[in-house]
Amino acid sequence: MTINKVMVIGAGQMGAGIAQVFAQSGLQVMLNDLKQEALDKGLAGIEKRLKRAMEKGKMTEEDQQSTLQNLSGSTALEDASDCDFVIEAVVENMDVKEKVFKSLDEITPSHAILATNTSSLPITEIAAATSRPSQVIGMHFMNPVPVMKLVEIIRAIQTSDETYQAIEDLAKKLEKTPVEVEDFPGFVSNRILMPMINEAIYTVHEGVATPEDVDTVMKLGMNHPMGPLTLADFIGLDTCLYIMEVLHEGFGDSKYRPCPLLRKYVKAGWLGKKSGRGFYSYE
Numbered sequence: 001m002t003i004n005k006v007m008v009i010g011a012g013q014m015g016a017g018i019a020q021v022f023a024q025s026g027l028q029v030m031l032n033d034l035k036q037e038a039l040d041k042g043l044a045g046i047e048k049r050l051k052r053a054m055e056k057g058k059m060t061e062e063d064q065q066s067t068l069q070n071l072s073g074s075t076a077l078e079d080a081s082d083c084d085f086v087i088e089a090v091v092e093n094m095d096v097k098e099k100v101f102k103s104l105d106e107i108t109p110s111h112a113i114l115a116t117n118t119s120s121l122p123i124t125e126i127a128a129a130t131s132r133p134s135q136v137i138g139m140h141f142m143n144p145v146p147v148m149k150l151v152e153i154i155r156a157i158q159t160s161d162e163t164y165q166a167i168e169d170l171a172k173k174l175e176k177t178p179v180e181v182e183d184f185p186g187f188v189s190n191r192i193l194m195p196m197i198n199e200a201i202y203t204v205h206e207g208v209a210t211p212e213d214v215d216t217v218m219k220l221g222m223n224h225p226m227g228p229l230t231l232a233d234f235i236g237l238d239t240c241l242y243i244m245e246v247l248h249e250g251f252g253d254s255k256y257r258p259c260p261l262l263r264k265y266v267k268a269g270w271l272g273k274k275s276g277r278g279f280y281s282y283e
């Protein structure tokens with residue numbers, strides 16, 4: 001199938017990045033958000049990133065102009081009525097996502113593929129909320145989207161081979177590297193990353209080493225570009241806790257038990273960079 005017209009729902013940090021890479025690859029993309037303010041912020045962020053890329057000589061003025069021409073804004077889901085592909089990047093909440101998918105199922109043409117950028121919710125359950133489950137799939141981009149090469153493509157149990165193939169082709173068109181993954185808690189990325197972060201928190205919790213020293217070990221000893229606790233602060237400690245709970249509940253295995261210190265930080269409102277304090281201070 002040919003994908004020409006795309007809608008990205010949710011103009012937050014992921015949605016805006018996703019819309020940018022689609023527009024850069026020559027597709028017509030509409031960025032949608034409930035709130036005009038969030039939409040404006042998302043579109044302004046894209047413009048700023050493109051300008052910076054141009055100033056650094058990474059993009060020609062012509063490419064910047066054509067990218068902006070491919071991009072438009074929307075605050076009405078009904079605008080998806082002529083889209084071939086819709087990807088949702090709204091808040092990580094099953095009720096909200098199910099509602100969005102039910103509406104999209106009614107609004108979009110019958111051939112349209114509906115994707116979610118969820119980092120932890122079951123794609124199979126989201127697919128079941130629609131009357132076209134074989135055309136529902138997970139397309140999990142990494143943050144920051146314009147920079148990170150990986151796209152995890154997650155097949156719900158209902159996803160057809162045609163849908164999978166169309167999304168793999170699409171990821172390649174965006175110059176990303178797709179990896180095929182089955183729908184199990186945490187997929188591959190977060191199933192491996194989050195227990196590592198959780199273990200780093202246990203290491204601090206048990207007094208084995210300071211956050212700085214844990215990060216130094218992983219950076220200099222394992223060649224990770226960023227230590228696990230710095231990374232946790234960037235992701236948001238509430239998000240880390242949420243994903244650990246998804247793994248713990250989904251597998252029913254105590255090895256995924258969230259560290260009590262992680263719970264304590266979240267309860268204190270120490271959520272990492274976004275709140276000014278996590279394992280490090282950002283004041």
Ligand code: NAI
Nearest residue numbers: 010011012013014015033034038089090091092118119143
């Ligand atoms: P965000 O909070 O920055 O953005 C969410 C946006 O969705 C907000 O602008 C909000 O106004 C909008 N929104 C909420 N409900 C809506 C609706 N019904 N219709 C239209 N817009 C709506 O969130 P972020 O970080 O961009 O995450 C979005 C999704 O991407 C989540 O599912 C998250 O799990 C996933 N994700 C996040 C990553 C990250 O590093 N932040 C990485 C990979 C996936």
